[in-house]
Amino acid sequence: MSPKVSDAYKEERRAAILEGALQCFADKGYPATTVDDIVRRLGISKGALYNYFASKEEMFTALMEERMERLIVGVKGERYDTIPDAAGKLSLIMRRFQRQALQELRPLLAFYLEFSLQASRREELRQVMLRHEETAVAFIREVIEEGIRSGEFRPDLDSGEAASLFWALRDGIALQFIGSGEDEQYQVLMRGMERMLLLYANKRPEG
Amino acid sequence: MSPKVSDAYKEERRAAILEGALQCFADKGYPATTVDDIVRRLGISKGALYNYFASKEEMFTALMEERMERLIVGVKGERYDTIPDAAGKLSLIMRRFQRQALQELRPLLAFYLEFSLQASRREELRQVMLRHEETAVAFIREVIEEGIRSGEFRPDLDSGEAASLFWALRDGIALQFIGSGEDEQYQVLMRGMERMLLLYANKRPEG
Amino acid sequence: MSPKVSDAYKEERRAAILEGALQCFADKGYPATTVDDIVRRLGISKGALYNYFASKEEMFTALMEERMERLIVGVKGERYDTIPDAAGKLSLIMRRFQRQALQELRPLLAFYLEFSLQASRREELRQVMLRHEETAVAFIREVIEEGIRSGEFRPDLDSGEAASLFWALRDGIALQFIGSGEDEQYQVLMRGMERMLLLYANKRPEG
């Protein structure tokens, strides 16, 4: 007799399950994660879980569809919009990535990589992945175009290409640290990435 | 006195199995690939396979150790050593990657990413991965140091960092194209990578 | 909120599985018994079995620990403690063994010998076996010491040695009848054993 409440409750429950599944997938990988792992972590029963998801795969796909953006792009900070110059914005974004300790980054990276891999093999997921990439590229591209318009960056810079390289660098660095490596070394590379990109984007110094 | 077949035969057999396993791992991922998949693809029996490899994992590891080695070292072409300048060498290396059609490259890339992923979760594989990374970085680092010594690259360039960024870029670009994407766009990015790196090393591109 | 079946049910189930396993091990021997054999005999699924035991070996061990215990302790009948003299107790114990028809005894004997055999080759089982032997020897030894204290048995009798000989005789006789042999002949030997032991303990049989 309280369908509204029930719906909210169900939504909450579903989200909680997804959260637990995400942790498990990140920890052990999708195939290695058992449904028992997930229910154990959540302290619920298998029957309960299967009330919300028809299969383990459905959880994976749902995570991909619903969490992907939140996972990777959650960068726009509170004060992001107050930064006047494009280079500053890019720097802020990269600093965000740097600040995150590797320890907490790793599971998510692993999960992201797993997503990419799975997506490369299954058409339905590929679409999700593509959409995500486009969002990510568009986000950076906008900043770069802002920089080109304002004269901070060289006018012949291909904003799409540069945005792709941005993400390539970020992902490639992440990949190097997915298994092991020190925070310090990670930050060195992230700073290198920053310098390299700004150098690439900038009007040539004295050109 | 005879099925003591030649060592060459056995080596060939082993290589064929590895090749089949690579295809399977690339297609479906390591955990999702069954030994039956591999065996079926090769048209041999399970026993035959287990004559050459003690476990599925051993194939996976061997592939990483032997195949990826080849991928890197295979870059050193016939005329590689005759190139006088470091920038030229780097360019050649990157051109190599560009020349390979994505279609051929994808299985290898997928395998490589898959290995990274698995390696992030299992100590034995991590060691193999680390060794591979060291080899790869050292290879590029050497070229960069040559460039620094010759004055082509700026003297304050950190060769290790630059080499890591090199591979980060390459891997990140690869990641973007694992699932889909056009050869043309891929080559655009690879050229972007080349320009960006040389600029970073302070070697102005001819343009 | 329910297939959380009662503990009693689970205990029953577990016992039933053990019973089936015992029959199989006795019939075909431990290594030759497949989990499928056990499951087929019980009419359950493999998954069900593995809900109760983590491995085939665990069943084997549990059987030794729980069943054989019962075999020994089960000898202590209701009126066992009311018997005043040690010789009477020993006799009772031996009569127990005699009373059991060979047909019933055989599977247990076969299992016991099988366990001894396997235990001779695997450390984990050896421990279980040792514990069992100690329990068994201690049980008889106590009775013998009681007899020594009461003067029924000669004072220089080594109770440990005698207890070992007791079990050696029983096991040796069992071994002779595992495969074939008549109940009658079995009982003749068991009576011989009784006389021999009491004579050795220096308690002249009535005869």
Added chain:
Amino acid sequence: MSPKVSDAYKEERRAAILEGALQCFADKGYPATTVDDIVRRLGISKGALYNYFASKEEMFTALMEERMERLIVGVKGERYDTIPDAAGKLSLIMRRFQRQALQELRPLLAFYLEFSLQASRREELRQVMLRHEETAVAFIREVIEEGIRSGEFRPDLDSGEAASLFWALRDGIALQFIGSGEDEQYQVLMRGMERMLLLYANKRPEG
């Protein structure tokens, strides 16, 4: 063109294989022994082995049929027949068993036990086993009857029963030491066995 030589050679070969198989079966048990184990120990090829025996089982059966007696009864020593009294003969036989170190005894005991077990399950082997037991019992029985005739042992002694108890004791003691235990303790029990049996057989001291 030399069938006689060839036959001898073949017989030798066969015997060698059987010997190797015996060692393996004793070490690891029949089911756990692989044909590869046997072949490796002998330094021959599988094809060679299968020229002499049609199956692993055939080796086991052949061993049982051909080696059984040699294994257990090889007791009649050089000077055995010169001993005048029955008790002395029995003692000598038991001393033989005692002298053998447990370490070398164990594999054979394990094998013997395995035989018994297998024999209890398969009709063809049961016959072999029975014949062996009869031989063994008859051997001891003869000595005992000699003792009865000479007045050393009590006239009402049932020689068959006593012989069976003899072997039961010996096998039971062996069983106790199959997995572990010290030589010293083993010898203590064997001496206990000797005393117990002679006491049982003897005219009652002063009756």
Added chain:
DNA sequence: CATGAATGAGTCTTCATTCAT
């Protein structure tokens, strides 16, 4: 005769999913 690579049925074990309660 000897060789040992190849075969493939068979082994134990796991785990996604179902369903009686």
Added chain:
DNA sequence: AATGAATGAAGACTCATTCAT
């Protein structure tokens, strides 16, 4: 809805036996 015991189809790996050389 929730529970968790039960199911049974895989999965990785083994090994007795065969057979081309």
